[in-house]
Amino acid sequence: MRRKFGYPGSLSYIYPILIIKIKVMTNLDQVLAFIKNADEVELSQIQNAYSIRKSEINFDVKNSFRVGDIVSINHRKMDPNKLFRVTKINSKNIKVAENDGFGRFTVSPSLLIRK
Numbered sequence: 001m002r003r004k005f006g007y008p009g010s011l012s013y014i015y016p017i018l019i020i021k022i023k024v025m026t027n028l029d030q031v032l033a034f035i036k037n038a039d040e041v042e043l044s045q046i047q048n049a050y051s052i053r054k055s056e057i058n059f060d061v062k063n064s065f066r067v068g069d070i071v072s073i074n075h076r077k078m079d080p081n082k083l084f085r086v087t088k089i090n091s092k093n094i095k096v097a098e099n100d101g102f103g104r105f106t107v108s109p110s111l112l113i114r115k
Contacts, residue, residue, distance in 0.1 A: 062109040071112045
């Protein structure tokens, strides 16, 4: 049975303490040193917090695009001057089509640059 507010030793109990510890650390070197000395439970909490924050950032980036936007793709195999139009926004990826061609690609929002 899960308790609403957690109990000592559970992730839900330790998580607020970890946040307080990290908020006090203002220097990246301090954070890296903390991670280097963290135990398994703390590393699990760090991974969970990282995953949540990364999902929030990706969600915000995805929602900044609209169907019809003109974009380019920031990828080593793509010409940076080639322009694409957003045709569909999926839950994790965005479909784009070439403006002056027939190419269609499904791209991660993090690789798109609005023009």
